[in-house]
Amino acid sequence: MHTTNCFNTFIRVAEDCPAQTGEEPPLRGGNPTVASLQYQMIAQAPYKYTSDDVVFATSAPGRQLDAKATRKARDLARSEFFSRGQACLRASGLGKRFGWGIHADAEGRVALYAVDSKRYQALAKDPNIAQTRAMRTKRA
Numbered sequence: 001m002h003t004t005n006c007f008n009t010f011i012r013v014a015e016d017c018p019a020q021t022g023e024e025p026p027l028r029g030g031n032p033t034v035a036s037l038q039y040q041m042i043a044q045a046p047y048k049y050t051s052d053d054v055v056f057a058t059s060a061p062g063r064q065l066d067a068k069a070t071r072k073a074r075d076l077a078r079s080e081f082f083s084r085g086q087a088c089l090r091a092s093g094l095g096k097r098f099g100w101g102i103h104a105d106a107e108g109r110v111a112l113y114a115v116d117s118k119r120y121q122a123l124a125k126d127p128n129i130a131q132t133r134a135m136r137t138k139r140a
Contacts, residue, residue: 001079004051004088006130010123011095011102013115014134019099022114034058035093039100039112046111051089051104056081095134103129 013019025035032040037058041049049057056062061081065074089110094100099115103123113120123129 002082002085004055004086005108006051006088006104006132007108008106008128009104009130009132010126011090011104012120012124012131012133013099013101014096014136016136016138017096017099017115017134019097019115021116022099022112025093025098033093035098037063038089038092038094039098042094042102042110042112047105047109049110050108051110052082052108054089054110055086059086089134090132091135096137102134 025033025039027033027036038054041054041057056078059081061077065077069077089095089102092102094112095102101113101115101120101123102110103113104110113123124131
């Protein structure tokens, strides 16, 4: 079973991120994008969900499950989804395009911080937290 969870880690925005502040990802054609779904999920409940929770819930298989799906059906769909490696939140548009740093606490639960916030700066300078960057949009 693969996982996208990370612990005690701060994912800073990508080097080529165009945003100077945290921006809410817009809808595309009136429909939510993966980035907007991830933003809503994390922003509404900071440090409630792990990366795996967010990645699965915002994936196509996760969105296909309706509210009436049984726990067994959810667990089966989730284990099938993570039976192969999945892109982690480093690949999310939140850090690549929209200016959000993602902090994973010691239990792997995530929260968002705008690139221009004091909390983002403090997390980016904290030597006790593993530092990484969101993936670049373009090759170097």
